[in-house]
Amino acid sequence: MSSTTHNHIHENNHHNGSHVAKKPNLSTSVITASEIKSEFAHHDASVARINNGSFGCCPASIRAAQHRWQLQYLRQPDHFYFNELKTGILQSRTLIKDLVNADHVDEISIVDNATTAAAIVLQHTAWNFREGRFQKGDVVLMLHYAYGAVKKSMEAYVTRAGGNVVEVPLPFPVNSNDEIVSEFRKALERGNSNGKRVRLAVIDHVTSMPCVVIPVKELIQICREEGVDQVFVDAAHSIGCTDVDMKEIGADFYTSNLHKWFFCPPSIAFLYTRRNLKGSVSGSDLHHPVVSHEYGNGLAVESAWIGTRDYSAQLVVPAAVEFVNRFEGGIEGIKKRNHEAVMEMGEMLAKAWGTHLGSPADMCASMVMVGLPPCLGIGSDSDALKLRTHLRDAFAVEVPLYYRPPREGEVGVVTGYARISHQVYNKVDDYYKFRDAVNQLVQNGFTCADLSD
Amino acid sequence: MASTEHQNGDAVSHPKKKLKPCNFITEAEIQSEFSHHDTAVARLNNGAFGCCPASVIAVQRDWQLKNLRQPDHFYFNDLKSGLLHSRTIIKDLVNAHHVDEISLVDNASTATAIVLQQAAWAFNEGTFQKGDVVLMLHYAYGAVKKAIEAYVARAGGSVVEVPLPFPVTSNDEIVREFRKAVEKGKSRGNRIRLAVIDHVTSMPSVVIPLKELVTICREEGVEQVFVDAAHAIGCTRVDMQEIGADFYTSNLHKWFFCPPSVAFLYARASPKSRDLHHPVVSHEYGNGLAVESSWTGNRDYSAQLVVPAVMEFVKMFEGGIEGIRKKNHEVVVEMGEMLVEAWGTHLGSPPHMSASMVMVGLPPCLGIFSDSDALKLRTRLRDKFGVEVPIYFAGGEDGSVTAYARISRQVYNKLEDYIKFKNAIDELVRDGFTCALLSD
Numbered sequence: 001m002s003s004t005t006h007n008h009i010h011e012n013n014h015h016n017g018s019h020v021a022k023k024p025n026l027s028t029s030v031i032t033a034s035e036i037k038s039e040f041a042h043h044d045a046s047v048a049r050i051n052n053g054s055f056g057c058c059p060a061s062i063r064a065a066q067h068r069w070q071l072q073y074l075r076q077p078d079h080f081y082f083n084e085l086k087t088g089i090l091q092s093r094t095l096i097k098d099l100v101n102a103d104h105v106d107e108i109s110i111v112d113n114a115t116t117a118a119a120i121v122l123q124h125t126a127w128n129f130r131e132g133r134f135q136k137g138d139v140v141l142m143l144h145y146a147y148g149a150v151k152k153s154m155e156a157y158v159t160r161a162g163g164n165v166v167e168v169p170l171p172f173p174v175n176s177n178d179e180i181v182s183e184f185r186k187a188l189e190r191g192n193s194n195g196k197r198v199r200l201a202v203i204d205h206v207t208s209m210p211c212v213v214i215p216v217k218e219l220i221q222i223c224r225e226e227g228v229d230q231v232f233v234d235a236a237h238s239i240g241c242t243d244v245d246m247k248e249i250g251a252d253f254y255t256s257n258l259h260k261w262f263f264c265p266p267s268i269a270f271l272y273t274r275r276n277l278k279g280s281v282s283g284s285d286l287h288h289p290v291v292s293h294e295y296g297n298g299l300a301v302e303s304a305w306i307g308t309r310d311y312s313a314q315l316v317v318p319a320a321v322e323f324v325n326r327f328e329g330g331i332e333g334i335k336k337r338n339h340e341a342v343m344e345m346g347e348m349l350a351k352a353w354g355t356h357l358g359s360p361a362d363m364c365a366s367m368v369m370v371g372l373p374p375c376l377g378i379g380s381d382s383d384a385l386k387l388r389t390h391l392r393d394a395f396a397v398e399v400p401l402y403y404r405p406p407r408e409g410e411v412g413v414v415t416g417y418a419r420i421s422h423q424v425y426n427k428v429d430d431y432y433k434f435r436d437a438v439n440q441l442v443q444n445g446f447t448c449a450d451l452s453d
Numbered sequence: 454m455a456s457t458e459h460q461n462g463d464a465v466s467h468p469k470k471k472l473k474p475c476n477f478i479t480e481a482e483i484q485s486e487f488s489h490h491d492t493a494v495a496r497l498n499n500g501a502f503g504c505c506p507a508s509v510i511a512v513q514r515d516w517q518l519k520n521l522r523q524p525d526h527f528y529f530n531d532l533k534s535g536l537l538h539s540r541t542i543i544k545d546l547v548n549a550h551h552v553d554e555i556s557l558v559d560n561a562s563t564a565t566a567i568v569l570q571q572a573a574w575a576f577n578e579g580t581f582q583k584g585d586v587v588l589m590l591h592y593a594y595g596a597v598k599k600a601i602e603a604y605v606a607r608a609g610g611s612v613v614e615v616p617l618p619f620p621v622t623s624n625d626e627i628v629r630e631f632r633k634a635v636e637k638g639k640s641r642g643n644r645i646r647l648a649v650i651d652h653v654t655s656m657p658s659v660v661i662p663l664k665e666l667v668t669i670c671r672e673e674g675v676e677q678v679f680v681d682a683a684h685a686i687g688c689t690r691v692d693m694q695e696i697g698a699d700f701y702t703s704n705l706h707k708w709f710f711c712p713p714s715v716a717f718l719y720a721r722a723s724p725k726s727r728d729l730h731h732p733v734v735s736h737e738y739g740n741g742l743a744v745e746s747s748w749t750g751n752r753d754y755s756a757q758l759v760v761p762a763v764m765e766f767v768k769m770f771e772g773g774i775e776g777i778r779k780k781n782h783e784v785v786v787e788m789g790e791m792l793v794e795a796w797g798t799h800l801g802s803p804p805h806m807s808a809s810m811v812m813v814g815l816p817p818c819l820g821i822f823s824d825s826d827a828l829k830l831r832t833r834l835r836d837k838f839g840v841e842v843p844i845y846f847a848g849g850e851d852g853s854v855t856a857y858a859r860i861s862r863q864v865y866n867k868l869e870d871y872i873k874f875k876n877a878i879d880e881l882v883r884d885g886f887t888c889a890l891l892s893d
Contacts, residue, residue, distance in 0.1 A: 042518060042521055042522055043521075043522060043523070044522045044523040044526075047523055047526075049523070051525055054524070054525060054751075055520075055524035055525065055528070055751060056751075057521075058521060063521070071489060073713070074489055074490075074504075074505060074510070074712075075489055075490060075491045076490070076491040076494055076496075076841070077501070077502035078498055078501060078502065078835065078841050079491075079494075079835065079841070081502070082832070082835075112733070112749070112750065112752055113749075113750040113751050113752060114750070115733055115734070115735055115749060115750030115751075116733045116749070116750060118734070119732055119733045119734055122734075123732065127607075130577045130608075148735075148736040149734060149735040149736050149738075149750060152734050152735065152736055152738035152739075153734035153738075155738065156730060156734045156738055157734070160574070161577075257751070259751065265521075265753070266520070266751055266752055266753045267750070267751050267752040267753060287603065289566050289570065289732035289733070290559070290562050290563050290566045290732070291562065291565070291566055291569075291596060291599050291600035291603045291604075292562055292595075292596045292599065293595040293596050293599055295596075295599040295600075295602070295603055296599075306559075306560075306562060306563070307559065307560035307561065307562030307563065307596065307714070308501075308502055308503075308560055308704070308706060308707075308713055308714050309559055309560060309713055309714040310712070310713045310714060310753070310756065313753065389529070392525070392526065398523070398525050398526075
C-alpha cells in the first residue's frame with residue numbers, strides 16, 4: 001500500500017499548474033515505507049484508521065516544525081509579532097497561491113477552517129441583504145448534501161437576513177455527473193422564478209456525507225449562463241484530494257482545509273476570493289468576523305491578525321510542501337495513489353459483502369462510499385452513529401457511517417454506507433480489519449436494534 | 454497573605470495555610486518554568502502577550518498528541534468533558550452563578566465580535582433604533598474601536614466616546630467624564646443600548662472604577678453593559694456578582710498562565726444572552742453560546758483544555774492567584790517608583806488605579822512627539838538594549854513628559870530587568886539621544 005509499491009506516475013494529467021509540487025524526486029530522496037511509518041508513529045496502532053476525511057493527519061516532521069514556531073513565539077512574542085509573523089504568513093499564502101493556480105497572493109487568505117470561511121462569505125451575504133444590494137426573498141442555492149455546519153450558517157446569516165434558501169436535491173447512490181447537473185438546473189430555474197434572483201450558489205467540491213465529487217466546473221458555467229451573481233465553493237476536502245485550479249474552476253470564493261489532505265496540523269484553511277468579482281459593489285468586501293486593528297486592510301491582512309492566538313499551524317505550509325515533495329510525484333502522486341488504493345479497497349469490500357459503491361470511480365477522489373450489508377438493519381442516523389461507535393469500541397475500526405433512507409417502493413436495499421478514506425499511512429490490513437469486523441457482525445446475526453441508546 | 458479579602462467566593466484560590474513554606478515553588482523552579490524565555494531580554498511586557506510556564510506547555514502537548522493519536526475518539530469522548538472542566542473552574546474563579554454563563558473563545562477580540570454582532574442584528578432587525586447609542590471609552594483597545602465601527606456604526610448605531618484624562622489621579626475624574634458622556638448619549642432622546650467599558654485599559658494602562666460605572670449605567674437606563682477586561686483575570690479582582698455586568702470577557706493567556714490562546718466570555722443568564730452567537734457557525738448553532746463556542750469546526754482546542762493544569766501551577770505559589778496578583782502589584786509599583794525617581798518623572802496613575810502594570814513617565818529630553826516616535830524608540834530599546842517594553846505617546850508640550858512606558862511585573866521578572874531598562878534610558882539621555890535621530 002505504500003508509495004514505493006504503487007509507482008503509477010501520470011505526468012500527463014497536470015493541467016492545474018501546481019508546479020510547486022511537481023518535483024519528481026528520484027531514488028535516494030523518495031520517502032521509504034519505514035519512514036512513512038515513523039512519521040505517523042503517533043497514530044494509535046491498534047486502530048484501523050480509515051477516516052482521514054474527517055480530521056486529517058499530520059506527520060511528525062511537520063509537528064516538529066510547528067513546535068519550533070510555537071517555541072519561537074513563546075521565547076520572545078513581541079519580537080515574533082513585529083518581525084516574523086507577517087512574513088511567515090505571507091510565505092504560506094504564496095505557496096498556496098501557486099498550489100491552487102490563483103493569480104495573485106491577495107486572493108489568498110488563511111483562516112482556521114472551511115467553517116470559518118463559510119461564515120466570512122455568508123456574513124458578507126447577510127450585509128448585502130441588509131444593506132439593500134440583495135432584495136428580500138432573493139435566493140441562495142445550496143446542495144442537499146451541503147455540510148451540516150454550512151446549512152446552519154445559511155440559517156444564521158442568509159435566512160435571518162431575509163434571503164430565501166433553495167436546496168438542490170441530489171441522488172444517492174449516483175451514477176453520473178449528468179444526474180447532478182440536471183437537478184442543479186432545475187433548482188436554478190426554481191430560484192430564478194417569481195421575479196427573484198439567485199444571488200449566491202454554494203456548491204461543494206467534494207460532499208462530506210455522502211461523499212461524492214461534484215462536477216463544479218460544469219455547475220459554475222451553468223451559474224454564469226443563468227446570471228447567478230456569485231459562486232462559493234465549499235471544498236473542505238479538496239486540496240491534496242482532488243484537482244484544485246482556481247482559474248479552471250472559475251468560482252468567486254473557494255475554500256479548502258489544509259489539515260485534512262495536505263498534512264498540516266489542526267487547523268488551517270485557505271479562502272480564495274477572486275479579484276474583480278463580477279457584480280460586486282464597492283464597499284461590499286469580505287471581512288473576517290473577528291475584527292482587529294487591521295480592519296479594512298483587505299481580508300488576507302485582516303485574517304493574518306485576529307488577536308493574540310497561536311498561528312503556528314498557519315506557518316508550517318512550507319514544511320508541508322517539503323513533506324509532500326518527498327513522495328514520488330509529490331502531491332499529485334499522493335492523490336493518484338490514494339484514489340487508486342481507495343477504489344481498490346472499496347471494490348474489495350463491496351465484493352466481500354455483496355453490496356456496491358455509492359458512486360463510480362470518476363466521482364470519487366481519496367474517499368469512497370461502500371454499501372454495508374442490509375442485514376445489519378441500519379434504519380436511522382442514530383443507528384449509523386451507534387454502529388460506528390460499536391465498530392470503534394469493539395473492533396477498533398474508525399470509519400464514519402451514513403444512513404441512506406430507502407425511497408418509496410425500495411425494499412431490502414442498502415441503507416448504510418461507510419465512507420472509507422485512504423491516506424499514505426494506510427495499509428491493506430486496515431481494510432481487511434474492517435471487512436472482517438462487518439463479516440463477524442453479519443455472522444453473529446447482529447442488527448442495530450441490538451445496540452442500546 | 455491576607456485571606457480576609459476573599460469575599461468573592463473564589464474558593465479555588467484559598468491560600469494553602471496547611472502547607473509548609475518549603476512546599477511552595479522556589480525561585481529556581483520559577484526560573485526553570487520560564488527557561489524558554491529569551492534570557493538576553495528584559496521582558497517587561499507581560500501585558501501584551503502574557504506567558505506560559507513549561508509545565509503547562511507540557512500538558513498542552515499531551516492534549517495535542519491525544520487528539521492526533523485518534524482524533525475521532527478524542528472528538529467523541531474527550532473534548533466536550535475537557536472543555537466543561539475548564540469552564541467549571543473559570544466559573545468558580547470569577548464567581549459566576551452557572552457554568553452555562555461561561556463560554557470559552559479564542560481571545561477578547563473574539564468575545565467583542567460576539568457581543569457586537571448581536572448589537573448589529575438588533576439594529577438591523579429593529580430591536581434597536583437607528584441612532585441609538587453605543588458608549589465606549591476613549592482608551593478602548595484599538596481592535597474594539599474597529600469592531601464598533603464594523604458592527605455598530607455600519608448597522609446604524611451612533612457611537613459616543615468617553616474622553617478620559619491621562620495622567621489621571623483619582624477615580625472621580627473618570628466617573629465625572631463617564632456621567633457627562635451618558636448625558637450626552639441620552640440628550641438626543643436616543644437610548645443608550647450598550648456601554649463598552651474596559652476593566653483595565655491597554656494603552657495607557659489604568660484600572661477603571663468599573664463597579665461604579667456599571668452602577669451609573671443601571672441608574673441611567675443603559676440597556677447592556679459589556680466589560681472588555683482583556684487583562685483582568687490574574688491581574689485584578691474579578692467577581693461577576695460584584696461587578697454586575699451583562700457581558701464580561703478576559704484573556705487567560707495574559708495573566709493566567711495559559712498558552713495562546715484562550716479567553717472566557719461571561720454572559721449573565723437573561724433573554725439578552727440567548728441572542729449571542731459565535732460568528733463561526735457549526736452544527737451546534739442554536740444550542741447556546743457556550744456549546745456553540747465549544748465547537749467551531751476542526752481546530753486545536755488544546756489551549757482551552759489546560760485550565761486545570763494552570764490551577765495546579767498557581768497553587769504552587771503562596772496565596773495562589775491572589776498571592777501572585779498582590780505581589781505583582783507591590784513589585785511593579787515599587788519598580789515604577791524607582792524608575793520615576795531615577796528619571797525625575799512621574800507615574801501615569803496612582804497605585805490604587807494600577808494592577809500588575811504601571812505607566813512610567815519617560816524623560817522629556819528623549820523628544821517623543823508622536824505614536825511613530827514611540828514605536829521607533831520601542832524598537833530601538835529592543836534591538837539595541839535587549840529591553841522589551843511598550844511605549845505610549847500621551848501628547849503634551851515640549852519639555853513636559855510626553856510619553857510613558859507600560860512596565861509589567863509577572864512571576865518570572867527580576868530586579869535586574871528593571872535596572873536594565875533604567876540603565877538603557879540613562880544611557881540614551883547621557884548620549885543626548887532624541888527620537889528625531891531615528892530613521893523611519
